[in-house]
Amino acid sequence: MDVLKWLEGEGWLVLASEPDDLSTIRGMAITRISAEGGVAYIGMDTEDTEEIMEDMSELGAPTGYLVDVAHEEDADIEEQLKEASLVVIPGHFDIEELRTVLTGAAINGMKYAYERGAVILAEGNAASLFGGVFVEDNRMIHGFEWVKDAYIVPYVTSITQHPIAREILAANVAKIAVGIGDDSALVLGPHSTVEIWGARRVTLALNQHVVSEEDNDELQ
Numbered sequence: 001m002d003v004l005k006w007l008e009g010e011g012w013l014v015l016a017s018e019p020d021d022l023s024t025i026r027g028m029a030i031t032r033i034s035a036e037g038g039v040a041y042i043g044m045d046t047e048d049t050e051e052i053m054e055d056m057s058e059l060g061a062p063t064g065y066l067v068d069v070a071h072e073e074d075a076d077i078e079e080q081l082k083e084a085s086l087v088v089i090p091g092h093f094d095i096e097e098l099r100t101v102l103t104g105a106a107i108n109g110m111k112y113a114y115e116r117g118a119v120i121l122a123e124g125n126a127a128s129l130f131g132g133v134f135v136e137d138n139r140m141i142h143g144f145e146w147v148k149d150a151y152i153v154p155y156v157t158s159i160t161q162h163p164i165a166r167e168i169l170a171a172n173v174a175k176i177a178v179g180i181g182d183d184s185a186l187v188l189g190p191h192s193t194v195e196i197w198g199a200r201r202v203t204l205a206l207n208q209h210v211v212s213e214e215d216n217d218e219l220q
Contacts, residue, residue, distance in 0.1 A: 003176055003206060005148040006188045011035070011114035013146060014197070015127040015178070016185035017154050018091055019055075024198050025185045026088075026121065027059045032189075033085045035117035039064035040084035042126075044071070044093070044101065052090055061086065067106070074105035081109025084118055091124015091154065095136055099129055099143075107144055128152050133174055135164055140173060147188070149175035157181040159203045169207050177205045 006013060012032050016025045039061050041049040049066050056064060067080045081087060087110050089098075102110075114120050128134040131143045131150035143152075151165055151174040159165050159179030168174050180186055181201025188194060196202050 003204065004150075004188065004194060007111070007114065007146040009111075009115035010117040010190050012119045012190075013114065013130065013188045014119060014121045014185050015130060015147075015152060015154075015180060015187075016121065016123050016198075017127075017180050017182050018124045020183040020198070023055055023059055024183060025123075026056060026061075028185075028197050029086060029088075029119050029121045030056070030059055030061050032119050033062070035085040035113070035119075037083045037085040037113075037118070038062050039086045039088060040067045040081055040113075041065070042067055042069055042087065042089045042102070042106070044068060044097075048093075049088075049090070052088060056088065064088075069101040069106045078105040078109035078112075081106060082112045084109075084113050086119045086121065087113060089120070089122045089126040091122075091126045093125070095125045095128060095134065096141065098126060099141065102129070102144075124154050127154050127180060131174070131178070133168065135168075140168070147178075151177045152180070153177065154180045155182070157201050157203070159205045162205075165205055169205060172207065175207050179203045179205075 014029050043049040043066050129143050130146040131152035132145040151168050156179035159177045165177035183199040184201040185197040186202045
């Protein structure tokens, strides 16, 4: 899809809502692992990732390890992420705090891993960080812009009905808005590959022109 432009690499960027009871998206992300290395779980404390590590293990994920992005040394953070075959970023963190701790060593390590073929799974609020901008407390904050000129909104079934998305597109702050509904994921891969996983509740709106539901803004 030409309107979506994202970071080049051999890996997969999976922008997902929170996992459903069956962890469908997590399971599918595991099947896309092709790079060597273990699974890196982003956290700020050992308790942050215990549940998700157990869930991923039951789904058949390779051996995993916590990357404490709040307390470990930058060099250690970057190296651990560079070596990962899959990086999982849970969505339960405060979005601004998560952006702060990922900026620098962590995002650099993830970029290296992604470029060589790793899967980056960003769940819930974490998915918002990979666009060009996100909104918190009525403030627009720059994202990491792996998806160029995008405003990415989890937990939204139809982006055409989202008032903040309309404002951002009308003001030309972003050129595309992406809504990711429950149990769904937008998946961006090598060679301009776009896939929709899970319940397929992913919708797009373009700049000042918001496509209507009847005009099929749902990705097929």
